[in-house]
Amino acid sequence: MAHRELKVMISSRSDNFEIPDGNGGLMKLRAARETLKADLEAALFLDRPLLKVWINEREHGAGGQTAWDQCLAEAKACDLFICLYDGHAGWKLKGSKLGICQAEFDAAFNNSPGKVQVVRLPKATLKAGDVAGRNFLDALNSSQWFETQPQSDWPEIRAKIHSLVHQMVLGALHEGVRQYRKSGPNLGQALNWSRMTFFDRSSAIQAAIASEIAETAGCETLEAARGLVALRTIRDTRVLFSCHGAPRSLGEAAGREAVGRPFLNDHNLSAAKSWEQSDAGPVHLVGCPKGVTELQALALLGATDVTIVPGTFGVYAADRSHMVQICLLSGCTDPGSTRNAVQRFLEWLERSGEFEQLNRRARSRRRIVETIIGEMHPST
Known part of the structure; x- marks a missing residue:
């Protein structure tokens, strides 16, 4: 099966910004983008091209809605997105305070944040009173x-930028390899798990989560807590993770x-x-054999005013009241x-x-749990 080249989008404003060319002169951003496009498309892997680069070479003035929509469509569809930031948000539609550079960044980042990288150019400055530029920054x-x-x-x-693209391509390849490593539910270990009792x-599932979380071999079974527990240091805080399997x-x-x-x-x-006593937590990890949704996380917590974050891992949820x-x-x-x-x-x-918020909530949750224990078992 033949695959197309990876599509790279290089986003920046047009020609008003200049950068030192290394020879005592200045280079327009248009020339920089065109050079990068030529560099990346000329790079070969086993004598074949690997990258296809899209740049928007509108030189002067503001484009219309059609050009705007095309730029956003490219930002969403590209495999890798590089933003060259010079302090300006780019051209705007009439009556808008949203620049095209921010719109492209938002479209790419909201679609797939892992494909996005930003390069802050030397002497990038935000002009006073530039509302669109401030929003972009x-x-x-x-x-x-x-x-x-x-x-x-x-x-x-x-x-x-050459080094950055190299790392981005490697990251994309490694992510693809991770997908290959996931056995289908009808083969190998997945089939063995499907044959198991509830x-x-x-x-x-609990054991796999706990062994991956634990910094040592010290996973501990707690029947009263209906799961395995494991400790892991997250930056400066040792957190107890309670591991469960659906x-x-x-x-x-x-x-x-x-x-x-x-x-x-x-x-x-x-x-x-x-x-x-100094440890924080617990934080609960629930392994699920299928996909998960934000609604399932909300139903599990039984609260509405919660922090909900979906990701490639699943869904993270935090109750602001009970931590x-x-x-x-x-x-x-x-x-x-x-x-x-x-x-x-x-x-x-x-x-x-x-991790800073997770640690803060985990420390708060530990204090809440200690209070509950004290109310359930008051000293006599």
Whole structure:
């Protein structure tokens, strides 16, 4: 089966911004984009082209709705998206405060954040009073996507973008390999799990999650808490994770009943021998053999004012009132796919910076649990 080349979109404003060319002169952004396009399309893998680059070479003035729609369609459809940021949001439709550069970034990022990278060009500045430019910068800062920041001139920019594209292509290839590693539900270990009883499948999912979370071999079984528990240090906080397995889809009554509402048993986690007074948590991880939805997470928590974040790992949900945190891990059909879901969750915590909020909520939840224990078993 023949596959097309990977499509790369290079997004930036048109020609008003110039960069040092390394020879004492200046280079227009149009020339930089055209050079990058030629560089990337000339790069071969086993004597065959690997990349196809799309750039919008409108030079002057504002385009119309048709051009706007085409740019956004390309941003959504491309496989890899690179934004060259110079401090300006680009041309705008009449009467709008949204620049085309931000619109392209939003379209790509909301469609697939993993394919997006931002390069802050040297001397990129935001002009005073530029509302669209401020909105664009706020969007970029909130995404925490300023990872490539060349400091000098075109040769450095060119080299860093080459290196960046190399890493992006490798990342895309590795993600594809991860998908290959997931056995279908009718082969290998997935078939073995399908043959298991409800109890055994739930136990197998729990064990796979706990062993991937645990920093040591110290997984602990707590029957009173209906699952396995494992400790992991998330930056500066050691967090207790309570691991559960849904033997069937959460869309089925049998799957929901097997999981229940595990946070109602948090007070029983005090029996964990490895859970020290300074540790935080618990955070609940629920492995699900099928896909998961935000509605399922809401139903499980039984609350509406919650933080809900979908991702490649499944759905993460946090109750702001009781500080209960649950992550529904999707596609847990065998040990490999279950471990993969856990790793995707941990990677998201790190890359998004959400680990700070997770740790804060986990510390709060520990205090709440201790209070519950104290009310249930008051000292005499």
